[in-house]
Amino acid sequence: MSAMTSQATENTTHRGGRTLRIAHLYPELLNLYGDSGNILCLRRRMEWRGITPDVMEVHVDDTPSFSGVDIAFIGGGSDREQRIVCDKLLAEQAEIRAFVEDGGVLAAVCGGYQLLGSSYLMADERVEGLSLVDLYTDHGDPRLIGNIVVESSISPQPIVGYENHAGRTHLGEGVTPLGRVLYGHGNDGVTGYEGVLYKNVVGTYVHGPLLPKNPGVADYLIARSMERKYGTTELEPLDDTEELAANQVMYHRLMAGEVQES
Amino acid sequence: MGVRNSCAVGLGRLTSWGLRRVLHRNASQMPGRVALAVDPNAIAHLAPKLSEGAIVVCGTNGKTTTNNVLANAIERSGRTVLCNRAGANMAAGVAAALLPGSGADWAVMEADELSTIHILPQLQPRYLVLLNLFRDQLDRAGEIDHVQDTIVAALAASPATTLVVCGDDPLSVGVALRAKKAGTKVLAFGIGEDLHLPPDRVPEARFCQVCGAELAYDYRAYAQLGAFRCPNGDFERPKLDFVATGVRVDAHGVAFGVAFPEGGTAHVSASFGGVYMVYNLLAAAAAAHLAGVDAASFQAALDGYHPENGRLQHFTVGGREVVLNLAKNPTGFNQNISLLQTDTRPKAVFFVINDDFNDGKDISWIWDVDFERLLSEKDLLAFAGGHRANDVQVRMKYVGIKAPVASTVGEVLGRLGSVPLDRPLYVLCNYSALWPAKAELEGMGERHD
Numbered sequence: 001m002s003a004m005t006s007q008a009t010e011n012t013t014h015r016g017g018r019t020l021r022i023a024h025l026y027p028e029l030l031n032l033y034g035d036s037g038n039i040l041c042l043r044r045r046m047e048w049r050g051i052t053p054d055v056m057e058v059h060v061d062d063t064p065s066f067s068g069v070d071i072a073f074i075g076g077g078s079d080r081e082q083r084i085v086c087d088k089l090l091a092e093q094a095e096i097r098a099f100v101e102d103g104g105v106l107a108a109v110c111g112g113y114q115l116l117g118s119s120y121l122m123a124d125e126r127v128e129g130l131s132l133v134d135l136y137t138d139h140g141d142p143r144l145i146g147n148i149v150v151e152s153s154i155s156p157q158p159i160v161g162y163e164n165h166a167g168r169t170h171l172g173e174g175v176t177p178l179g180r181v182l183y184g185h186g187n188d189g190v191t192g193y194e195g196v197l198y199k200n201v202v203g204t205y206v207h208g209p210l211l212p213k214n215p216g217v218a219d220y221l222i223a224r225s226m227e228r229k230y231g232t233t234e235l236e237p238l239d240d241t242e243e244l245a246a247n248q249v250m251y252h253r254l255m256a257g258e259v260q261e262s
Numbered sequence: 263m264g265v266r267n268s269c270a271v272g273l274g275r276l277t278s279w280g281l282r283r284v285l286h287r288n289a290s291q292m293p294g295r296v297a298l299a300v301d302p303n304a305i306a307h308l309a310p311k312l313s314e315g316a317i318v319v320c321g322t323n324g325k326t327t328t329n330n331v332l333a334n335a336i337e338r339s340g341r342t343v344l345c346n347r348a349g350a351n352m353a354a355g356v357a358a359a360l361l362p363g364s365g366a367d368w369a370v371m372e373a374d375e376l377s378t379i380h381i382l383p384q385l386q387p388r389y390l391v392l393l394n395l396f397r398d399q400l401d402r403a404g405e406i407d408h409v410q411d412t413i414v415a416a417l418a419a420s421p422a423t424t425l426v427v428c429g430d431d432p433l434s435v436g437v438a439l440r441a442k443k444a445g446t447k448v449l450a451f452g453i454g455e456d457l458h459l460p461p462d463r464v465p466e467a468r469f470c471q472v473c474g475a476e477l478a479y480d481y482r483a484y485a486q487l488g489a490f491r492c493p494n495g496d497f498e499r500p501k502l503d504f505v506a507t508g509v510r511v512d513a514h515g516v517a518f519g520v521a522f523p524e525g526g527t528a529h530v531s532a533s534f535g536g537v538y539m540v541y542n543l544l545a546a547a548a549a550a551h552l553a554g555v556d557a558a559s560f561q562a563a564l565d566g567y568h569p570e571n572g573r574l575q576h577f578t579v580g581g582r583e584v585v586l587n588l589a590k591n592p593t594g595f596n597q598n599i600s601l602l603q604t605d606t607r608p609k610a611v612f613f614v615i616n617d618d619f620n621d622g623k624d625i626s627w628i629w630d631v632d633f634e635r636l637l638s639e640k641d642l643l644a645f646a647g648g649h650r651a652n653d654v655q656v657r658m659k660y661v662g663i664k665a666p667v668a669s670t671v672g673e674v675l676g677r678l679g680s681v682p683l684d685r686p687l688y689v690l691c692n693y694s695a696l697w698p699a700k701a702e703l704e705g706m707g708e709r710h711d
Binding site: 028031032033034035036037040041044060078080084146147161162164207208209212213242243245246249250253259260261262 | 397405406407468474476617619623624625626627628629630649652653655656657659660
């Protein structure tokens with residue numbers, strides 16, 4: 001882990017000196033849809049509550065270690081980049097699985113979401129995934145592109161964002177989706193479900209990016225990691241006026257049919 | 263010219279006349295659509311009317327400015343030019359621009375990157391200028407790999423076209439390498455020195471197009487453009503045929519010298535733009551040189567160039583300077599931030615983002631813009647506008663800057679009220695937001711060239 005960039009401020013003692021370590025996996029490869037916004041959002045929402053964010057970027061030549069990680073984030077990239085990342089992570093599969101089974105928080109968006117399953121398709125080749133959650137991805141035509149709204153148990157507000165994927169993700173029997181699609185396509189455009197929830201793993205096709213406009217999801221990730229590390233889920237409430245306005249404006253535009261998708 | 267084409271041209275011209283004279287509407291595309299509907303090969307059938315040939319300009323950012331400067335320069339040298347000046351850059355726009363008159367010396371056409379596959383095989387231009395490739399409108403254009411594949415295929419179907427490529431851009435050079443292997447002649451332009459500018463974020467892939475290793479740079483001008491090489495030795499900036507040196511970039515504009523491939527140099531200067539403009543003007547100077555334009559004509563055309571398309575237009579409203587510019591993707595926005603930071607005065611900014619089809623409906627890219635650089639601005643006043651004003655406001659909140667929502671430029675100017683008039687307002691808009699802002703400013707402001 002020594003080679004990785006860690007931006008913890010060593011001597012800051014915030015209230016109780018609480019620190020959460022965020023591992024941003026391969027930001028230089030998986031950054032297609034404003035994914036750095038998700039990290040910035042987690043960072044600020046921790047800082048505003050006096051929790052020290054320790055953001056560690058895992059680069060392609062690093063050997064990722066998940067010990068000491070509280071929240072891991074993996075974003076979306078092009079097929080080529082996703083393949084490079086998948087090969088790297090497969091080498092660490094046992095460790096990632098142990099992290100997930102131990103209640104480690106993992107948020108995976110778009111391509112990163114597809115990596116969670118047993119396999120996905122690249123062109124017409126079946127690529128082995130990390131098998132962390134019982135799901136797999138094949139693809140269909142057309143690409144599922146457009147704004148999306150999802151109702152989810154983890155967020156008090158509807159989750160609003162954008163999706164752009166050829167993949168159709170199929171959840172195994174009894175696997176819990178992140179939520180129900182109110183607008184857009186979701187996992188496969190057919191079942192009406194979007195994303196996955198497994199232990200403290202959140203997988204989703206929603207970018208836009210996901211967290212800044214959906215503070216409920218951001219706080220869910222922070223609360224779960226606080227619970228695992230410090231045994232508390234209580235988060236100091238924040239003034240989310242701007243975030244909720246952005247969420248609501250798009251929710252209403254979309255549900256009122258004011259946005260033409262193509 | 264066959265019966266079908268005569269018919270296509272006739273109907274296209276009639277449509278153009280009807281739109282302009284009867285309906286008083288813009289005729290930049292519809293006549294071309296009509297002509298292409300009657301004759302799908304209308305562009306190929308119109309091409310022979312060009313006595314010297316065609317030049318096509320493409321690239322993510324800077325097409326319209328480069329294309330229009332080039333067209334003006336060729337005209338200034340005494341030749342006649344057909345040009346899609348308004349920026350209608352798909353096949354219909356090119357066909358429409360080819361309709362007028364019985365002949366011309368040159369056609370100078372900007373082309374949307376994905377439309378090159380429809381335009382090049384038909385037009386068979388002498389030169390294709392490829393300015394740069396950045397991530398833009400992923401929902402519509404797809405990933406950059408797809409854009410590269412399209413341009414390579416377009417060049418393969420137009421074998422006599424010489425590719426004039428930005429040698430500093432690894433993504434454009436990736437296209438050039440593949441085209442060259444297939445037999446395309448390639449000429450490269452680039453900046454031959456370290457400009458020592460403050461570094462900006464590199465939002466694009468900065469990886470070797472051959473082996474995927476991270477590229478090393480001797481120096482970088484902006485985004486992924488610079489003197490790059492793969493550490494494994496299989497990919498590097500090509501030898502530059504058109505080299506800019508002695509580059510000056512400041513609040514007054516840009517200036518540089520260009521060295522031409524067969525020897526000889528020219529001095530180029532403009533009262534507008536940042537480092538991205540050096541590349542646009544270098545590309546235009548290279549293409550103009552290839553079209554036989556002398557250096558004096560090129561500079562004269564540049565001196566007389568007054569953009570009227572919302573690109574870097576200056577206005578004065580009630581004594582306050584207002585600068586309007588297009589910023590439609592992360593690299594464009596980052597360059598605009600660099601540009602406004604060359605202006606050391608305290609200032610106000612108004613970021614206007616729409617999500618119409620022409621803009622790309624997915625605006626997640628605003629999180630890839632390095633707005634954090636604005637934190638170094640003293641007394642910055644920021645406002646957010648457009649259909650996605652609230653998203654812009656959230657983005658700014660996470661930078662640490664308050665940006666109240668405003669619906670028009672007029673409203674922002676009103677809210678600046680007592681703020682001293684020597685503080686300018688920069689209005690940065692994406693595509694569909696640009697036109698209303700421009701119309702508003704033209705209605706209430708005094709224009710400055």
